[in-house]
Amino acid sequence: MPEAGQRPTPGGFLSRARTVAPPTWSRWLVPPAALSVHLTIGQAYAWSVFKSPLESSLDLSGTASALPFQLGIVMLGLSAAFGGPMVERNGPRWAMFISMICFSTGFLLSALGVATGQYWLVVVGYGFVGGIGLGIGYISPVSTLMKWFPDRPGMATGIAIMGFGGGALIASPWSTQMLAAFGTGTGGIATTFLVHGVVYAVFMSMGVFLVRVPPAGWLPRGWAPAKAATHALITTANVSARNAIRTPQFWCLWIVLCFNVTAGIGILEKAAPMIQDFFANTAAPVSAGAAAGFVALLSLANMAGRIVWSSTSDLIGRKNMYRVYLGVGALLYLTVALAGDSHNFVFILCAVGVLSFYGGGFATAPAYLKDLFGTYQVGAIHGRLLTAWSLAGVLGPLIVNAIADSQAEAGKTGPALYTTSLYIMIALLVVGFVANELIRPVHSRFHEPQVAEQGRQDAVATGRGGS
Template sequence: MSFLDRQHTIAPAGYSRWLIPPAALAIHLCIGQVYATSVYKNSLVAHFDASLTAIGVIFSIAIVMLGVSAAILGTWVEKVGPRKAMFTSACFWAAGFLVGALGISTTQLWLVYIGYGFLGGIGLGIGYISPVSTLIKWFPDRPGLATGMAIMGFGGGALVASPVSRQLMALYDPTYDPADSGAIASGSAVAMLFVTLGVVYFLVMMLGVFNVRTPAPGWKPDHWDPRTVKPKSLVTTANVSAANATKTPQFWLLWIVLFCNVTAGIGILEQASPMIQDFFREGGTSLVVGSTAAGFVALLSLFNMAGRFVWSSTSDYTGRKPIYMIYLGVGIVLYLLLSTVGASSTLLFVVLAAIILSFYGGGFATIPAYLRDLFGTYQVGAIHGRLLTAWSAAGIAGPLIINGFLDARGTPGELVAADYRPALFTMVGVLAVGFIANLLVRPVSERFHEPTRPEPEPEKQEVAK
């Protein structure tokens, strides 16, 4: 297994840096399946004879473990390198599906919690951060583009997993209708789905493991000299360790920024299908059919994925702080419009929700580049891992806020647009807090910087294009 060691991942002469994004996508497209859990959520409710909350805990555990494992193991990921980290992620992610399948087959919900939630969540956390710092090192000239390319795959994971999962459940259960978003598949069909996904995802992630490389010491892109780059107030040439980064106010301000952005976005993401049906309900009947609602969810997934690449790449030109002012400031306006006039037109509702979800995805993809600007590249992966605890907290807070308001307003399937307004107005306040936190971000004090070390000379080799 020595091929997993860091020293065996150093790129040879002439290795193209454009081979690294596909390796990152191989990981993120697989672990992005976590956003497709709603496909079989109702089937698990019926199989275990449990509540939506009890089944929803599976997703919550996975997201909490994502943040916890990324925070605890972030320094280890930096130490061992991307290949060993990505391999470990693949093992945990696949094992989570297989243990979860055992729990479904034996009707033991706690095994699904341990499998998909705990083990799978560890795979999520390691897999999420392992390609990011590597890409930043390969693209020092375009860090926003680099992180956007990697994290775009996470947003697109559900776009692929949702229709594939429906077709697989139809294959394993002939009575299941993949075109009906409310259809219920048998427990055995969901168990077989888990086994299939576990095996297939492991094999796909191995493609990323075998192809990932790290740049040689002192490597720089062709025709790029950092000394010619115009200095920016929030972009440092120094480095800050992960331990010191958590002592800075900048880290905690960005924690709040990410928490607020994710909390607001995940509320819509988790309620997307029933939300559009409830917004256009008249006389007790929704004007939006299940198939249209499923298409709406797919569209939001597309905007979530595209926003990760487009907005993050744009931040290379606008700067990270200004782009978050757009995410949070324009997001406030969009949420106000959604709550007040969103029910007046289906097209307006879809446009508003789609842009909000693009900001949600963009916030995820831009945060590693923001960290790189403030703290340098030294341990940016570990710092990113610790910051992802904000995602864990938001993964709990977002659904709790919107579900708490909706539970107090009435019965699912009978709600209307007005019932969503208290939750949406709350999200406006959450975004306002994040907007203020972003305004307060300043350069990191020099007392947190690592001692300056002589920069290694580039090896005499053909520069990767």
């Protein structure tokens, strides 16, 4: 009990009230807090490092060794969708803490599963428990960053989500080195998982301690919201997560994200064999080492696109940015299909462009949601939008792999293995382009009456009327 004259402490350490920043707090400390989480959970893109060791040591098929990753991506979308309202209600520190516990526990359960020969524990640990950590962690800093950076929401979310794209650049060589040191048998894999769980928990705790939310009425120094340019798509009201999914705008953007991700992840998942197959019949076939370099280049494009294109969207608007992702992306796929194996540099440049749009689409989505629905429950809305990723994560690889397998069985080689897939991706991007064109301002009937007036005040305070 507090002594007489003292004010009671508002909640525990993880509560939103305990994360309100003091007046002298620098907003530039928040992106590093977000990065500490996203760089960690971005390890998911490096799961392939463990596939071959697991297949050899536990006698698994390629399909079985992919289960933890696939379940993790599905749980990312589902946990983000169902956990979004709790993230909004409890604040970013609580969300980052839950993400840290789930993601690290997933590795510890996986270590136990490998050590005891119980592969189902790896699937449950990394895929289910760790996947919940992926989803909660992915959305944990979104609304907070946009409140700290009302003048540059695309840039702010791009910085954080860039970390998810770049996490594999750290995790892949680190995991490879540990497997080389500890061994690729069950003992070495278990030890590697154990180290991951402990080290990632320490790294993510930096974000838990560092993250803050801005105090009421806070504005960036020298920024005048009243002078910010207005745009028809940027709302001055607020829409709840419950109402957002009832709007055609949400589902149009869901289609946009789903098909943009499908087009990118189809290449990303099969990048190395794809470039080798494409130029197998030429005078200069692509070696395994060059294919690995191509994968690394695509990872860099994925990461860079998240900050470059999302920042560009602050200047040209979200709708125009997605016109580039979808329209230019379709043209890049068409160029690859028409060029065939005549020019490998054309293939590489187009693939880099597509993957940069893939990453940019992820990073720009939260700012697009903020424009359409306001900052009220934007994290929860973002979580529900990410179910599009869950479907795309299955759809993209399925299209590319199934068609390539069927074409190979028919005796075809080279670009013919992928031509049909390329035209399907073009069609999907065109559908996404049309869906983006159909997005209009959200009708006032979806606005929250109890926060409508607060929304107008927030528009003045945070500049939601600016673009």
